[in-house]
Amino acid sequence: MSYSLTPGYRVPALQRGLSPVETTLTKLTAGAGGAALMSALIAPPPMWTIGAVGAAAALLNVAPGPRSVVRWAAVGYRRVRERTAPDRMTAQPGSTRTWTLYARHGTMQDPQGRADWHAAFARALTFAGSQARTSGIQVHATHHASVGATTAHTQTISVHVPRGLAPARVIDILEAEFAALGDLVPLTPEPVPAVIERGAGWIALEDGRYAATARITGWPDETGGDLMPRLLLGQEDDRSLAVLYRPLTPGQSRRSAKWQKAAGEAFVTDQIKQQTLDAASGAAHGALVQGATLVDLDAYLTVWGDSSESVTDARWQAALVADRHRIRLDWLLGQQHRAHVMTSPHGATTRKGAIL
Numbered sequence: 001m002s003y004s005l006t007p008g009y010r011v012p013a014l015q016r017g018l019s020p021v022e023t024t025l026t027k028l029t030a031g032a033g034g035a036a037l038m039s040a041l042i043a044p045p046p047m048w049t050i051g052a053v054g055a056a057a058a059l060l061n062v063a064p065g066p067r068s069v070v071r072w073a074a075v076g077y078r079r080v081r082e083r084t085a086p087d088r089m090t091a092q093p094g095s096t097r098t099w100t101l102y103a104r105h106g107t108m109q110d111p112q113g114r115a116d117w118h119a120a121f122a123r124a125l126t127f128a129g130s131q132a133r134t135s136g137i138q139v140h141a142t143h144h145a146s147v148g149a150t151t152a153h154t155q156t157i158s159v160h161v162p163r164g165l166a167p168a169r170v171i172d173i174l175e176a177e178f179a180a181l182g183d184l185v186p187l188t189p190e191p192v193p194a195v196i197e198r199g200a201g202w203i204a205l206e207d208g209r210y211a212a213t214a215r216i217t218g219w220p221d222e223t224g225g226d227l228m229p230r231l232l233l234g235q236e237d238d239r240s241l242a243v244l245y246r247p248l249t250p251g252q253s254r255r256s257a258k259w260q261k262a263a264g265e266a267f268v269t270d271q272i273k274q275q276t277l278d279a280a281s282g283a284a285h286g287a288l289v290q291g292a293t294l295v296d297l298d299a300y301l302t303v304w305g306d307s308s309e310s311v312t313d314a315r316w317q318a319a320l321v322a323d324r325h326r327i328r329l330d331w332l333l334g335q336q337h338r339a340h341v342m343t344s345p346h347g348a349t350t351r352k353g354a355i356l
Helices: 020-042 047-061 069-081 111-129 167-179 227-232 250-267 271-289 308-324 336-343 345-349
Strands: 094-103 138-147 151-162 182-187 195-198 203-205 210-218 239-247 295-305 328-330
Touching (some): 111 167, 111 239, 195 336, 203 336, 210 308, 227 308, 239 336, 239 345, 250 271
Antiparallel strands (some): 094 182, 203 210
C-alpha cells in the first residue's frame, strides 16, 4: 500500500487538522457568525459583533508560517511555562502496551514483501478503527538508527486504548495481528529523559544527548512505504523516525471522505487539481466500500548528537536529505522540549494537539 498526501484512503497528519481546543473554538466562531448573519435578517447587528467574529476567525486561520496565530500563541505560552515535557502530556487514561518488532530479513528491501507488510499493518489499523463509536485508539511505530562501527536498527510498536473500550481484548487481538509482521517481543519503555538545556532549535537531555525534532509535513504524492530507508539508511548520525496512527471509526471515515470531496468541489478552481482530488476521492470511496478506514497520521524525525554543534550539523544534513527526496520538515521552534517525546514509545499516549 502506498501512502499519499492527497485526500483519500490515508489522511496524513500533515494535513494535520485542528487540536481539540481549536476545533471547539472553530465551532463557536462558526456559530457566532451564523447567529450574526441570521440576526442581520431581522435587525442590523452592532459593528462590534461583526468585528469580534472576524477577529476570532483571523486568529484561527491566519497562519504566519506553519501554524495559525492561535497555535503560535500556545507555543509561546508553553515555552515560557514549561522547561521539560510535563507528565500530563503522556498520561491519558487507558491501557498501553509496547513491543519491539523486527520484520523478517529483507522485507523492506523487497517491494512485494514491503507491500504485503503494509497491507497486513493496514488490516490491523482497520480493526482498531472498527472497535469504537468514537476514535481514540492510537498505534505508534518508532524506528531508531544508532550509527557506530555498524548501524544498529531498533523498531518498537505501541498501542494505546482509552479507558472504556475493553482494552485487554483489543490489545490482545492487535498483538496477534502484529505478531504476523515479524518477531514481536514485549518491552517496558525507559522513562523519558528530562530536558536540562534548550537552545535555538535543539535541547540537551539529562542522559548527555542532544536532540532536534521535526514534524514531517509533506512527502511526494505517492511513496512505496520507503520513508524509513530514505531518512534513516546511509546516514552518519543517529536518527529516530516515528509515526503515530489514529484510525477513524467507520462513521467518521465516511463523514470525513464526504466533507473532503465537498470542500474540494467548492474551493478548488484549478481543473487539474480538481481531477486529482476526484481520483483520490474515488479511491477513498472504493476503499471505504470494501471496509477500510481513514487514518490520521503524525510523523516525526529526531536527529541526535553529543553536543549542540553536532546536533545542529545533523539537523542541517537531515534538511538536505529531506530536500533531495522532496520531504518537507517543520522543526517545531519553541516545542523541542515536548517534541522529542514523539519519537519515543511514550508518544503513543499523547493527545492530538500536544505538538502544535
